[in-house]
Amino acid sequence: MDLGEIAVPLIVFAALFVFGLGLRKLLLKALRQWTKEGRVGFEDKLIRRVRRTVETLWLLFCLFIALTASSVPQDITELINKIILAVSIALVTFTCAHLAVAFIRKEPGGGEPAEAVASLIGNVAKIAIFACGGLIILSNLGISITPLLAALGVGGLAVALALQDTLSNLFAGLQITFARQVRIGDYIKIEAGQEGYVEDINWRSTKIKTLANNMVIVPNAKLTQSIVTNYSLPDRELAVTLEVGVHYDSDLDRVERVTAEVAREVMKESAAASSFEPFMRYNQLGEYSVNFTVILRAKEFTEQYLIKHEFIKRLHKRYKEEGIIIPYPVRAINYAQEKSGG
Incomplete structure (x- = not known):
């Protein structure tokens, strides 16, 4: 070369x-x-x-x-x-x-x-x-x-x-992921009753962390076949409803005004959705009381417990100050009749 x-x-x-x-x-x-x-x-x-x-x-x-x-x-x-x-x-x-x-x-x-x-x-x-x-x-x-x-x-x-079961879980996981109806961080409740935050979605199962700090592992195929309530969709804010009853002798306009004031105070808490305007609606003439529903809003699912806690404490205190009575069932006993019958 x-x-x-x-x-x-x-x-x-x-x-x-x-x-x-x-x-x-x-x-x-x-x-x-x-x-x-x-x-x-x-x-x-x-x-x-x-x-x-x-x-x-x-x-x-x-x-x-x-x-x-x-x-x-x-x-x-x-x-x-x-x-x-x-x-x-x-x-x-x-x-x-x-x-x-x-x-x-x-x-x-x-x-x-x-x-x-x-x-x-x-x-x-x-x-x-x-x-x-x-x-x-x-x-x-x-x-x-x-x-x-x-x-x-x-x-x-x-x-x-x-690997039929494994593959069904794999494709169910793909469906869950791409549908984006259940996402990591969402609070969900499945048909069987288990509920909690979604910790992970992998090729086989979905991990749900309960409020009791336990881990629930649900096969993806079973999750896609269940009815799922997602408390984080369409957004994380959650309506908080409380049932209250007042005595029939109460001034209902005054009750509404006092209850609304307490609700507005509670909505200033960090756990509450501050942009939401709380309200109440009378809905029933009950056996012992005039009943109504108070609607507030929490930033996310677990915050509702603090909202309820604060509202009940403050409403009870304010009703006592205003003289508004929350009635409860009273059983009257005719002592004389029972004594003569004995």
């Missing part, structure tokens, strides 16, 4: 490499400008990964062109080209897998935790992408993938039958 046979491939490689450096600089400048304008939500680490992938692919392309321009024997060139293509496919596969997970972890609308989505489908997406990349590499190396696909089909059916 003379000097000319070596020089030509090296010159071609060097020329393409220099051209690639200039093109890389222009592309990175355009990409950074694009992300600054907010049209793409790429993070810096994603830009770095894509940059490294493009740089490596360009080097492999330069090597491929240099080999084509060289006088290396044909069989060796074909072998090296197959290796270059296999490495390129593997590199693109890894990059696509990382990008897919990054987009899955992306928080739509900002502020909504995306850990549940990543735990449910991140690994599934990686496995699917790696499997496709592996099959393409095998096909490129001249290995027939038809028997492999047939074996995977039969094996996949067997696995699906064996």
